[in-house]
Amino acid sequence: MRLALLLGGPLLITEGLRERLKAFRLWAADSGARHALELGLPLELWLGDMDSSPPWLQEALPAPRVLLPPEKDLTDGEALMRRALEAGPEEVLLLGATGGRLDHTLAHLELAFLLAERGIRVELSDGLTRTFPLLPGEHAFSLEAGAPFSLLPFPEATLGVEGARWDLPPTPLKATTRALENRALGPIRLWVERGRALLHLFP
Incomplete structure (x- = not known):
């Protein structure tokens, strides 16, 4: 359902x-x-x-x-x-x-x-806009090349990004804009190794 x-x-x-x-x-x-x-x-x-x-x-x-x-x-x-x-x-x-x-x-x-x-x-x-709550684990999203996105720790998390203009190795993040306003090169993979995060897709 x-x-x-x-x-x-x-x-x-x-x-x-x-x-x-x-x-x-x-x-x-x-x-x-x-x-x-x-x-x-x-x-x-x-x-x-x-x-x-x-x-x-x-x-x-x-x-x-x-x-x-x-x-x-x-x-x-x-x-x-x-x-x-x-x-x-x-x-x-x-x-x-x-x-x-x-x-x-x-x-x-x-x-x-x-x-x-x-x-x-x-x-x-x-x-x-679209927002997805992300729990610990690996997450894949089929984005088009050039699609903007932001990844936010909520409120803190160890996050990684692959397949973006600015890839990010698993990094502890808290109270930061470091992973905001990125661009997909195509499908992206995200890792939440600890904590929780939000993926935000916007025009």
């Missing part, structure tokens, strides 16, 4: 995204449901306390709803991700998870690692 979780951050809607999402089941957290309306795709589940979903959105979007109490110790987004964990998907696409509020972005990145640690393929996207 492939799940696309629609969260409340900004999302650039493109025809390419619409086409890709045809292979996913769409779930939304509270105001993230507005993305389903713009995408014009059916929403299978709408979860939240609806405090950030205006009445016009609730009237315009028919979807099965799970109402949460406004007084709770987790966000609607986290509640949705934990429900996704219970469903056992093989892949989760987090849309609208980055950008907007910094506190929510950082929380979503941490939660993405929680999904990855359960063996789920995870990607975060705002419709323009």
Whole structure:
């Protein structure tokens, strides 16, 4: 099962995204449901306390709803991700998870690692950029020659890069921009020998 979780951050809607999402089941957290309306795709589940979903959105979007109490110790987004964990998907696409509020972005990145640690393929996207949480091990990505990317320790890691304009032998990194704004020569291989990292792809 492939799940696309629609969260409340900004999302650039493109025809390419619409086409890709045809292979996913769409779930939304509270105001993230507005993305389903713009995408014009059916929403299978709408979860939240609806405090950030205006009445016009609730009237315009028919979807099965799970109402949460406004007084709770987790966000609607986290509640949705934990429900996704219970469903056992093989892949989760987090849309609208980055950008907007910094506190929510950082929380979503941490939660993405929680999904990855359960063996789920995870990607975060705002419709323009793509971010992948990387756990210890070797990772391969089929990038085109010249494609820009950044590799970030999160918050510290021993990282290596091969197949880029600036290759990097396994190196301990922490609080640095050393591995930002690299360029792929074609497919790249990344090593996370210790810690956790984020691969960020951007135009």
